[in-house]
Amino acid sequence: MSNVIQETAQKVMKKAVEMAPDGWMPGGEPDPLIGQRDGYIGKPVSRVDGPLKVKGQAPFAAEIVLENMVYAALVYSTVPKGRIATLDTSRAETAPGVVLVMTHENAPKMKPLPLFLTAPKAGGGDALPIFQDGSVHWNGQPVALVLAETQEQADHARSLIRVTYLTERATTSLEAAKARGIEDASFMGEPLKVEIGDAESLLAKAPVSIDAVYTTPAQNHNPIELHAATVAWNGDELTIHDASQAVAHTAWSLAQVFGIREEQVHVSSPFVGGGFGSKALWQHQVLAAAAAKLAGRPVRMMLSREGVYRVVGGRSLTEQRVAIGAGRDGRFQALVHTGISVMTDHNQMPEPFIMPAKCVYAADSIKLNVATAKMDTLANTFMRAPGEAVGTFALESAVDELADKLGMDPIELRLRNEPDKDPTEGTPFSSRHLAEAYRDGAERFGWGKRHARPGMRREGEWLVGLGCATATYPYYRMPGGAARIRLTKDGEAYVEAAAHEMGMGTATTHAMVAAQRLGLPLERVHFAYGDSAFPGVILAGGSQQTASIGFSVKAAWEALAKELLALAPKGSPLHGLGVDEVHARDGGLCKTDEPQRYVSYAMLLDDAGRDEIVVEAEAPPPLETQHWSMHSFGAIFCEARVNVVTGEPRVARLLGSFDCGRIINPKTATSQFRGGMIMGMGLALMEETEFDGRMGRIMNPSLAEYHVPVHLDVPEIDVMWTDIPDPHAPMGARGIGEIGITGTGAAIANAIYNACGRRVRDLPITLDKLL
């Protein structure tokens, strides 16, 4: 960007910030809920959907039973690129129970999935033709589908299908991909490139510096619930019971594929057994719907664990260079974070690992860039904290290495480089209390007992070390949020939004928030979600669902209050008041500065002869992120042990000290943070998708060979938070869904270094790298 453009942009931004007073948020004044301490927000409420799940009464997508339903199984290509030469389905067609064999030769005409982010409701993981032309684009692509009366019959029949291929040259190794050329990448419409000053020359002149390459492998998604869809057609209307973190996107996108109207697709997904970015729209839902159409019967498609590895994308590998030049006082003179991730020709998802470096440290000069190399594999996709999960590993390992060189405590080094405004955007932070998170965390963890020099503490066969790292994830809010409220004269409220519960606690936290906003007891508020018939385009992704629902319900509440006030007759204590003069309490409305001027909802409705009021409203556009730099932060602490005989690394203790605004439900939030940190343990020590470099086939498509932390691997994980509300976020709460996985990888790597003196820059840190 030329200086003139940059300066103009800064002036515009400055003006925008001046126009946004403190506490401002889109739609008006700060959220009144931010300051309320006597409601549900902040209370450890147990999951409202817990009893149903424990009793096995929460139906998941693969548990829905439809009359006359048949079961699907898929055949996957065994070559990375080319076309189908011959397809022998004759034995499968006559196998017991078989109802249909579908291939590109008999599949209905379908358009490709609209690729995620290419349109407001596009939800596809890739943009390839599905069963249209016999072309093969990755090793593992579905090439044939069997429907049978039972799952076992379908699985048996699929084994009888014989496919041969005309193969084409494919790019299946990183070296070959790099040789094909790399390109600069952009993420959500923004180029992944920042240059402020001349970082390379300042780096070369810096008194102390570190310049290293860190690598992270490809990773696959492993939610416990397998990806599944149970689908049925009724004429031109499609019903899909899906496992989804994007019901509105799924409905619109499937309508595009089949050339029908969005309203003709009904997506239901009330319970999801983990998503992490993977429970989106992949080929299996499309194939299930196509086969159901062709067979004229409902279809259940549940991918096998191997099927998830073949059909559902994961995280790209990365190669990241981090270079930091600092003065002897530790202040950063140059910060460089560049590198590559891998993508395919049929998707658009670089791993944006420079995101942390954009906002975490002040530096005199900054150079950040992500480039992509193209491979012929399954499309990669979002995986919990795409970018930050692996970006913090590289950045925060490098900061630790620099601290070691400077002979400075790594927390002290970080605090010396705390920025007073966003270092790359120039905007003020909406709320940033990372220093407090470090201070409080260090005290609780016993950081003072750490030896600065590695290898100083030994207990029997184990070397013991402490490490820490910064966690960070942006506050996002995507446009399109909306909600509906139906309030009955019995004082029951039904709140509906096309949102999702994947196990993170949404159903509970938003029942709490809505109850507090409406001034009703929790048991009178019924929060419904997970259905495309509900309002809004609300993605359970980007840690933004809470903000999206929060603003939507706030807007719907304001619409409701307006209608209720219009009902107040002359002589009513509420007559003539505006929405901004009242708030909810005790099942009714009162004037905010004269709370005794109160009327219950029941009386307002009854007097007006109304049984209920239904309102629907859209969230205001997400302008807050243009005015403020909004990010969740945290400090992760780890105690690691390394066995001197076997090299085995063990995480002995983990503490996450977070600064994510107000915490709505300490109980579900604790689980969210812990879950993220456990996933961070997997990233640090275990997870790695192994590709056969010759054929591009994933060699470890099972939980036996692709390792994730199990109960015995996971120590006591402590979490704490500042609980300082963000004045610009609804309820004062920034997102917490993804931040736990960030920083954890580096905290573990840094603790391992402190334990044994071995710096591992290539994940996962397995014992062979420590011997």
Ligand code: MOS
């Ligand atoms: Mo998350 S990777 O945005 O589900």
